[in-house]
Structures are given as C-alpha cells and as structure tokens.
Amino acid sequence: MTISNNSTIELRGVSKSYQRGKSKVPIFDELTMTIEDGDFVAIMGPSGSGKSTILNLIGGIDTIDAGAISVGGTVLGNMNESALTRWRSNHVGFVFQFYNLMPMLSAAENVELPLLLTSLSRSERKKRVETILEIVGLTERARHLPSELSGGQQQRVGIARAVAADPQILLCDEPTGDLDRKSANEILELLQLLNTKLNKTIIMVTHDESSTAYAKRTLFLDKGRFIQQEMNQCA
Numbered sequence: 001m002t003i004s005n006n007s008t009i010e011l012r013g014v015s016k017s018y019q020r021g022k023s024k025v026p027i028f029d030e031l032t033m034t035i036e037d038g039d040f041v042a043i044m045g046p047s048g049s050g051k052s053t054i055l056n057l058i059g060g061i062d063t064i065d066a067g068a069i070s071v072g073g074t075v076l077g078n079m080n081e082s083a084l085t086r087w088r089s090n091h092v093g094f095v096f097q098f099y100n101l102m103p104m105l106s107a108a109e110n111v112e113l114p115l116l117l118t119s120l121s122r123s124e125r126k127k128r129v130e131t132i133l134e135i136v137g138l139t140e141r142a143r144h145l146p147s148e149l150s151g152g153q154q155q156r157v158g159i160a161r162a163v164a165a166d167p168q169i170l171l172c173d174e175p176t177g178d179l180d181r182k183s184a185n186e187i188l189e190l191l192q193l194l195n196t197k198l199n200k201t202i203i204m205v206t207h208d209e210s211s212t213a214y215a216k217r218t219l220f221l222d223k224g225r226f227i228q229q230e231m232n233q234c235a
C-alpha cells in the first residue's frame with residue numbers, strides 16, 4: 001500500500017461486467033479517468049449505463065474484473081475485506097436517493113452511527129455530531145426521528161452522516177432524486193458548500209440536468225464510456 005496525503009481517484013483500464021443468466025453483460029471496458037481532490041463531478045447518462053456501478057467501484061463495495069482503481073495511491077483491489085471496510089469508513093461517505101436512515105434512531109443518533117466505528121470518545125462524538133448538525137442547519141431537529149422530518153431535512157441528515165467521520169470523498173447517488181425543486185436546490189447548495197469550504201471531493205450521479213450546474217464538471221456516460229465532458233459555470 002502506498003502512503004499518500006492526497007485522495008486522488010484513479011481508474012486505469014477498468015473493465016467490469018455482470019453475469020446475467022449464462023451471458024456476461026459488459027458495463028465498462030478499459031475505462032480510465034482521474035478525479036482530483038476537491039473536484040465536484042456530476043455524472044449523467046442513460047438508465048443502466050453504469051452510473052451507480054462507478055460509485056460502488058470507487059467506494060470499494062463492488063469489484064472490478066480488470067484494471068486498477070486507486071485512491072491516494074492505495075489500490076483498492078489489494079486490500080482484503082476487513083482492510084477495505086476500515087479504509088471505506090475513513091475515506092468515503094455515501095449519500096443515497098432515499099436517505100437510508102435508521103427509522104428508530106433520531107437525527108443525531110443517525111449521524112453518530114459511523115462514529116461508533118472510530119476511536120472517538122462519547123463526548124467527542126457528541127461534539128462532532130453537534131458541529132455537523134449545525135453545518136447542515138438541523139440543530140433544532142437533532143432529537144427528531146426521520147419520520148418527523150421532511151425529505152430535504154432527511155437528506156441533510158444523510159449528508160451529515162456521510163461526512164461525520166470526515167472522509168475526503170462523498171459519493172452521492174441521485175441525492176435530490178426524491179425532492180422537490182426548492183429542497184433539491186438547498187441540498188445541492190449544501191453539497192457545494194462542503195466542496196468549496198471543506199474541499200470535499202464529490203461525485204454525484206444525477207438524472208437532473210439543472211443539478212449539474214452546482215458541480216465543477218459533468219461527465220456523460222454511455223455504453224461503458226465517458227462520451228463527453230462539460231466544464232460548468234458553478235451555480
């Protein structure tokens with residue numbers, strides 16, 4: 001494993017296919033790309049083009065058939081399952097379309113969850129949760145259950161949970177896909193804030209073209225390749 005201070009994401013000649021019945025369905029064939037620290041990349045493409053798969057590969061929850069993926073020089077394929085789990089909890093936060101919050105836990109308890117895997121003491125965890133809930137504007141809702149929050153508020157909890165352990169990389173799969181325009185824009189502004197103020201690297205899959213204005217660049221994926229790239233004027 002190479003020790004490195006940055007978290008540049010590199011895909012080199014990545015191939016991936018899934019078995020469907022007796023046939024192999026190729027998703028990516030020798031895909032190569034680099035995402036630097038502090039980038040905010042939107043990924044668009046038709047349904048089934050592999051957008052979620054890219055996030056899963058970079059987050060180390062799915063494996064490649066050929067090539068290599070490295071983050072800050074660490075080659076994901078060289079780690080065993082437990083090393084990968086540890087690496088993931090330190091380096092990557094996931095944000096989901098339907099929030100994936102624990103329904104029986106309060107907003108604060110949901111945000112604290114990933115911190116239980118760290119060496120932080122109970123009081124350090126409490127402090128961290130308070131700070132992050134303040135950043136996402138939910139201090140007043142800390143004790144509320146997800147069912148007592150709006151969709152936009154639930155997604156704020158999801159984002160707070162994703163950044164709780166201070167990972168460099170945020171992988172967001174349709175983070176505004178279940179929200180109305182106003183709530184969606186507020187969530188996109190929050191992601192932009194995390195990118196510009198805290199320098200988080202953000203990779204966001206979206207079907208919504210107007211969301212891409214918040215990213216620094218947009219990659220269009222089709223038939224296993226990035227067919228186009230646009231540099232965005234940030235919103």
Ligand SMILES: Nc1ncnc2c1ncn2[C@@H]1O[C@H](COP(=O)(O)OP(=O)(O)OP(=O)(O)O)[C@@H](O)[C@H]1O
Binds near residue numbers: 019049050051
């Ligand atoms: N675990 C799996 N086993 C078999 N096939 C899979 C698996 N995961 C994804 N696929 C297939 O791989 C292709 C890419 O899936 P992926 O979810 O990455 O697409 P997507 O671009 O995110 O689609 P959508 O926009 O509909 O969410 C699809 O054809 C999908 O059916």
